[in-house]
Amino acid sequence: MENKKTELKVSALENGTVIDHIPTGHVLQVMRILNLENFEDQIYFGANLDSKKYGKKGLIKVSNRFFEDLEINKISLVAPTATLIEIRNFDVTKKSGVTIPDTVEGFAKCINPKCITNHQKVATKFYVTDKDDLKMKCHYCEKITKKNDVEFL
Amino acid sequence: MKNRSLISINDYSKEEILHILKIAEEFEANPRQKILENHVIASLFFEPSTRTRLSFESAIMQLGGKVIGFTDASSSSVKKGESLRDTIETISLYSDLIVMRHPLEGSSRFASELNDTPVINAGDGANQHPTQCLLDLYSIMQTQNTLDGLDIALVGDLKYGRTVHSLVIALSMFKNTRFHLVSPFELKLPRSIKDFIIANGHTYEQYTDISQVIEKTDILYMTRIQQERFADQLEYERVKNSYILENSMLENSRDNLRILHPMPRVNEIDENVDTNEKAHYFQQAQNGVFVRQALLASILGLR
């Protein structure tokens, strides 16, 4: 029953993207990272949905919006399990996962309180040094920010 | 290396480092050459550091260059809330090269990417101080005639000491360094840097007693142990006198042993060491001028 409802919602999308399997609790964060808060077309989102694979999950459906890899990979830091489903004319045209990018620019915060990026208007930039157990090295202060410390701007 | 900023010692390859050291030899032989007569260098000290500033300014002036700038942020527009971006963008228009020290980490990297004016990092918080590293390498080369296959003893605060970390990383570019790490238990070299030593094919041993290394090292690099680094003040009281070098301790050391210190010292090298021919820390400070001259000449395309 639950499954059928989800399917119905998905199929109701004529053109757009479904972002599925978002760790529950990170849906709003994903919306913020993708700058969907100011998006003007229809968006559906849900949290605490039942998932066979993960127990609970979050899901976002965006009408008439498709994402470039570079853009979507930003969410991999908080939602590495996310699946992307592109829909055109009610048909699924592409399904893909997300991969952690080599560089992370402009949306994550440096852990170092003495870093220039935490004091002046300087966009953050990190080099990902470990993708399995996320570690990012700040381009400016050279300190490492780890997965559990990642905060988003 | 024309127009290239120096922000972190890792910005330069081994060959580039050796190139700078080579040019520094020329300035050691002849430090007064008027090659910067037509140049204006900005010296921006957003926090005071008298030694580093005077060393840079001496380097510039001995080469005939002019210096503009400030010696601490309180005497500049920074105090009125000007952003670092605006300060750098403006001063770039007045100068050929910027030397800067700033308390925030990453500030020099940021400044170096704003426009084409090259920046030399004279210290950004606890992050990098690459000219200190170059002068340390120069002093080792000057006294040992090589940077390969040396026994290097590092003594004191190896945990927080930025100078020590940079030196280890730079020496790891060379061959077969044997590091002898002498520190109180609380101030040992971080694991990540020890892993770096091994990953680059070098070796290290750890000690808590300075006398264990004096007879088997080529370089004795002393650093200050600061009281505030200790969580346990009793521990500080217990160890503070065991990291002091006295002249009598050097009796059975190697003939080629030289003692270095980034200065200023407090009491970790007794003054009775100063007249020993193995004391090299004042020469080391002077080397800072030659190395900075070499950098300026190289970045301005004059060497």
Ligand SMILES: [Zn+2]
């Ligand atoms: Zn940073």
